[in-house]
Amino acid sequence: MWFRNAQIHRIAPWTPAQEQLLDALLTQHFRDPTSAELQTCGWTAPFEGGDFAHCVNRQILLTYRSEKKLLPGSVVNQVTRAKAVELEEQQGFKPGRKQMKELKEQVTDELLPRAFGIRRDTRVWIDPVNRWLVIDTASPARADEVRHLLFKTLDITLLNVELNEAPVAAMTSWLVANEAPGGFTVDQDVDLRSNMNEKATVRYLHHPLDGADVRQHIEAGKRCTSLAMTWSDRISFVLTDAFVIKRITPLDILKDAADPAESEAEKFDADFVLMTAELARLIADLIEAVGGERADERPLLG
Template sequence: MLFKNALVYRIAHWTVPGLAEIEARLQAAPFVEGGPTTVDSAGWVPPRGEEHGPLAEAVGGQMVLRQRRETRAVPGGVIRQELEAKLDVLEQQTGRRPKGKAKRELKDELVHTLLPRAFPKRADTTVWVDPQAGYVWIGTASTKRADAVVTPLLEALGGGLRLEPLDTALAPATAMAGWLAEREAPRGFTVDRDCELKQPEGEKATVRFARHNLDTDEVVAHIREGKRPTQLALTWGGRVSLVLTEGLTLKRLQFVDGLETDAGGDEGFDADVALFTGELRRLLPDLVDALGGLNDRQPAAAAEAGAVSAAEAAAPAGEAPF
C-alpha cells in the first residue's frame, strides 16, 4: 500500500505541466537535513527511496510524490523545569522574579540552548496525484499534516493548481447512521465489525464496538437515541477494507488477502502503484455515490476542463498527460 490513511482533495483547476517541468520544480525544493537549532524543515524526496532518484514518479498516468518533514522539539516538561530553576536563581540574585516579557525571553533563550540536544524526528507523507480523475490523495489522517503538504504541493505542481477538500452532499455521519439504522450497506460495500458512536451534545457519550456484529438492535437503539457514527469500518467490493470517519478521512486502508504484489525493486514499486491506484480509483466513485454525490457549486464538466492541459487534450483518448 502506498499509504494506510488518506485525505482526498478535488482538483478545482490545473493546467497540467509536463513531467520534466514538475521534476524541475520539485528539485528546487528538496529535503535538506536541518541544523542543530532548526525547529522544522521539509522538502521532497524520491518516492522509490533511491538516493538521487527522481522526485516525481509517473506510473500509468498516476504521479507519486513524497514529502519528508524533520522536526526538533524540546519536551515541555524539560523547558518548564529548566525555566523554573533559572527563575529561582535570578530571584535569589536580584530579589525579583522575572515575569511577562522578561520571562518569555528567558524561555526562548532556553529553548534555543536546549534544541541541539533534542533528537530530530522525521516523517514521510506520500502524495498521489490523479489528473485524469481530478483528485489528489495525501497519505495522512491528520488535517494539520495535510495542510503542511498542500501549500508546497501547489507551488511544486504549478499550472495554477487549486485544490478543494472532498465534499459530499451527505455528511458521512448522516450517511453512516442511515446505513446502520436501516441495516443496509451502500451499494458495493459491506459493513464490517468496528464502529464508534458519539452523542453530539451534552457529555458526548461515546460507544465503541470492536470486532462486534453491528447488525443488532443495540446499535439501532443508540442511533435512535441520537448518537452519530464518527467511524465505521467498511469493505469495498471484497477487495479493500477501510474505516470511514465523520470528517471524510479514509483510515486503515488495506487490501483483502490475496491482492498484494510479490515483486521487488523497481518492478515492485510500479506494480504496487498500479494496483493501489487502480483499486482506489474505482473505490472512490462508489464511496462518493454512497454519500449522495459531490457537493459541488460548479458543474463537474467545468472542473474537469480546468484539470486538462493543452498537451492532454491533444493526446489520444485515454492517454495520460505524463
C-alpha cells in the same frame, strides 16, 4: 507501499510537464534542520535514488518529509527556573517578565542543538486523469502541513469534495436499514455519537452491528461518525464523518493478484499501479454510495 489513510481532494484540470514538476519540487526539497532550527519540511524522493515525483501510468507519487526536534517544555522550564535563581543571586532581585522571556529563549537556543529529531514521511498521490489528490494521513493538522507546502510549490488548485449526502446521514441509514450500498459490506466497528452532546459516544469493536442495541442508540438520537466496511472483497477500511478513509487494508485477493517483480524498483512500481487503480475505483464507488458529487466545487485556500 499501500496508503493506510486517504484524505481526498478534487483538483482542477492539471497536466504538468514532468521536467517542470521536478524543478518545482526541487525548489522546496527537504533539508536537515540546522542546530538553531526546531523544524524543517520539504519534498523528498518516494523511492530511494529516484526522482522527487515518481510517475507511473500517468499517476504521480510525492513524499512530504518533516523533521521536528523534541524539546519538551518541561525541560525548558526546568532549566529556565534554575538559571533564574542564578540570575536572582547575581542581581539581588527576581527577574521580571521580560527577563524571564529572554532567559527562556536563551535556554531554548542552548538546548536545540542537543535535541533529538523525529523524522516523518507523508505520501501524496496525484491522479490527473480522474482529478484526485489523496494524502496518506488521518491527521487534519498533518494534512494542513502538506497542503501548505503543495500550494507553495505547485500551481495546483484543490477543491472540496462536495457530496449530495453527508457521510453521517448515509452511514446511519445503512445501519438502520441493515443494508450496505451495492459492492460494500458493513464490518464490525462503529462509532455512534449524540447530536446533543459530543462527549456521548458509543463505540463497538469486533461486534455484530445488526442487533437491536445499535438501532436503539440511533433511535435515541445518536448518529454514525465512523464505520468499518469492506469494498468488493478487495479492500477493508473505515469511513469517517469527514469523508476520510482510514485503516486501508488490501485483502488477500489483491495480494495474490500482484504482479511478480524481480527488482525492488519493479515491485514498487507494480504496487503503485495496483494501489492507484484500486483506490480510484473505491473512491468512485464510495462517492456514488453517498449520493454522488454536487457540481459546485469550491477551491481550498492556500
